[in-house]
Amino acid sequence: MTATPLRFQQGDTLSIRDDQGQVALWSVIDRKRRGYLLQPHGGGDARTWSDDEIDVVYGARRLTHHPCNAEGLPKAIAEALEKTWEFWPQEVRREAERRETYVRMVDAVRDEHPTLMGAYAAAAETVFDAHHDQWQREDNELAVRLDAERRRSTNSASRRSKVLNRPNPYTVRAWYGVWSRHGRDIRLLIPHYHRRGARQARYAREDGDRPDTYKLMRQAVEAWYLGMPRRRKNYAYRRYVDLCREQGVPAVSDRTFRVFIRDNYTERQEYERRFGRRAAWLKFGIFERRSLPERPLEEVEVDHCLIDLVVVHTESGRPLGRPWLTALIDRATRMIVGAHLSFEAPSYASLQRALGHAIWKKDLSGVDGIDHDWPCHGVPEWLICDNGKEFRSQSLQTSGRMLDIGIVNLPVKMPWLKGAVERVFQTIGVQVFSHEEGTTLSRTLDLYDPVSRARLSLEEVRQRILKWIVDDYHHNVHDTLKCTPYERWRELTALYPVRPVPDFDHIVRLTGETFFRRISNIGIQYEGLLYADREKLEPLLARRGGLEKDWEIRYDPYDLGEIWLLDDDCGEWLMIPCVDQSVSRGVSKYQHKIHRALAKRSLPKSAPVTIADLEASRTLAEQTAGELQARKSKVGNTVRAARYESDGAYFTPIEGQKAPSNPTATKPLAEAGPSQEQAPASPPPVVDLDADIAALVAQWSEPKQ
Structure with a gap:
């Protein structure tokens, strides 16, 4: 193909880069037939470049045209x-x-x-x-x-x-x-x-350590403007003038002092010295925007949020305070895959309920007022979270290893790295809570008291959030996706099926809280409770090193009636019931903590807490919590009472779980699904250790035949 000739003037300069990246400058001497006679700068023989050769380097972006003679140009030009x-x-x-x-x-x-x-x-x-x-x-x-x-x-x-x-x-x-x-x-x-203007310094510059006005100016800027604590420029200038007076050096004007700062320090350097490296990085840094993950549940963000609404007690109508919402959102589809709402402060207990709700199938068939389904379930690949105590706990790390979930703890003070869940919390506050009585989003607190105007109970708030998630948020076009989250979930799950839970019936063991204990001759002790099962524990103690080993144990934070102990030789979890079911079955970790504190308060110092004391304190705590909800009391006390009454209910019913009388409430995790290791409905028989020891001593005392 014949090249189209390019027009150059005599005296123009062509910058041509070869295949190795070397650049050569050529002066245009004259137009020749189907080409140009070019003279290399710096000496050398002129040669003719054909139009085809020039077209090749021009098309490869290796030719730059300068419409002048670049050799010997005046400096200003x-x-x-x-x-x-x-x-x-x-x-x-x-x-x-x-x-x-x-x-x-x-x-x-x-x-x-x-x-x-x-x-x-x-x-x-x-x-x-x-x-x-x-x-x-x-x-x-x-x-x-x-x-x-x-x-x-x-x-x-x-x-x-x-x-x-x-x-x-x-x-x-x-x-x-x-x-x-x-x-x-x-x-x-x-x-x-x-x-224009003078090119020489107005004042003489001294050599060595002898002071001059420019050295003192830099010293004043470094010490009294860019140093800590932060001071203003006029303060630094006054100190500079005093310094010049002491040294007998002429001082420049305030305007020149400010021009010196502007010309010798970039705005980022000035901001970094005055506000810190992190603040300067956030203000002047350029951040790369990540693309969305390809697969559903590839990256899931999780966080807690204190909702902007005061709720009331269901029966008495007394204000309880603001509950906490824990949510998990899938980055690829922007679907909210799981949630938990309760007065439980951010802890592993609330995280465990939200995580269990996210990976289980949701059953909304018995919930009134919901028009769509909630198809999200499955095990995420990566869990994106901050540096809260529950997100760095051994329990979450163990759950991640058992479920093959990668736990990513983001750097501190960078909430935008999990901006999807942060944005969802903000949207819920505006679209759900801002229209309800008791909202705390109003800035005119002198005209609107959210505590006295609160009207909704916790169950009603849960219903409104559920309605918004399932019917509104999942079915509205998302600005990032350019489609609804529900459509994207269906589209991606058809291409990339979600990963199921390995064992649905024993989900507590996969997400429960972890601790390590040794097995003693009477069983396993935890928080003043005794867990014992002779048939299961004696073979473990008989193993070599069984007495000195710290065994890995998991439990449901909302039900201390049983624990699960890992038999690492067989790779099985053994269910060990609590000996005292009256103070453990259906009792959460927070409730048991309250019971022990009340029991110790009524006992002499260093006196042991007995089961009778725990039973009495449990009765007292339940009675006190009911009284706090019924009579006028401080909001802080009612919040603690509401947290005490929390039963670990899921955000929605779980498929395969027996539906409770209240469609928005659910049973604890330990009661979900049939299991061969499920705790019996009635309390297990109490092990009479004293009688066993007496029989064993009598057996040793028998005369040998």
Whole structure:
């Protein structure tokens, strides 16, 4: 294919880069047949480049055209051509455009005059008479605008625009000469205003350690402006003046002092020294935007949020305070895959309920007022969380290993790294809570008291959040996805099926809380409770090292009636019931903590807490919690009472679980699904250890036959 010839002028410079990246400069000597005669800069033989050769390097982006002779250019002209046209200020570009009008007029009238000087004079007179009024008006408008900007930034005095005068013909000749000899580029007509002014320092600079005004200025800036604690520039300037007076050195003006800071420190350096490296990084850093994951449940964000709504007790109507919402959201589909709402403070207990709700199938068939299903379930690949205690706990790490979930703890103070769940919390606050009585989003607290105006109970709030998630949020077009989260979930799960839970019936063992204990001769003790099963524990103690080993144990934070012990030799979990079911079955970890505290308060110091004491304190705690809800009391006390009454209910019913009487409440995890190791409905028989020991001693005392 024949190349289309390119047009170059004699004296132009071509910068050609070879395959190895080396750049060579060539001067255009003359146009030859189907090519150009080029002379290399720095000496060498000229050679002819064909149009095809030039077209190849031009198409490969290895040719740069300079419409001037780059060899031996004056410094001022080379500096003007190095910078783009947009680099120069507006008033400088306007002056260059006017100069171009004069030099182009010279080309237009030069044939009408016997000498070039006559053409220069005619061009100066013609252009000035034609454009004087318009240019003067433009200068006045520009002066007014620039003056307003200067006064806003520096409080300087106003300045008037200069009066336009007709240029001298010799001035037009100078413009035309530079413009015509070096490629007729408009940048050659840029006025060199930036080169005006003194180039020497006003005050002498001293060598060595002898002080001068510039050394003292830098010292004052470093010590009293950029140092800690933060101070203002006028304070640093006053200290600088005092320092100059002590050293007998002349001091510069306040304006020069500020110009020194501006010219010697970038804005980021100044901000970093005054506010810290992290603050400067957040303010001036450029952050890369990540693309969405390809697979559903590939990356799941989780976090807690104190909702912006005060709820009341179901029966008494007393304000209880603001509950906590824990949510998990899938990054790929923006579906909310699981949630938990209760007065339980952010802990592993609330995280465990939300995680269990996320990986189980939801059953909304018995919930009234819901028009769509909630199809999200499955085990996530990565769990994105912050550095809360529950997210760094051994329990979550163990659950991650058992379920093959990668736990990612994000850097501190960077909530935008899990912006999807943060945005969901904000959207719920605006679209759900801001319209309800008792919202805390109102800023006029003197006119609106959310505590006294609260009307909704915890179950009603759960219903509203559930309705918003399932019917509104999942079925509205998401700005990032350009479709609804529900549609994206169906689309991606058809391509990438979700990972199921290995064992649905024993989900507590996969997400329960972890602790390590040794097995004693009476069983396993935890928080004053005894767990024993002779048939299961004796074989473990009989193993070598069984007495000194710390066994891994898991339990449901909302039901201390049983624990699960890992038999690492067989790879099985053994269910060990609590000996005292009356103070453990259906009792949460928080409730048991309250029971022990009440029992210790009524006993002498260092006295052991008995089962009878725990039973009495449990009765007292239940009675006290009911009284706090019924009578007028502080909100803080009612919140603690509501947390005490929390039964670990799931956010929605779980498929395969027996439906409770309240469709929005569920049973504890330990009662979900049939299991061969499920705890019996009635309390297990109490092991009479004293009788066993007496029988064993009697057996040893029998005479040998």
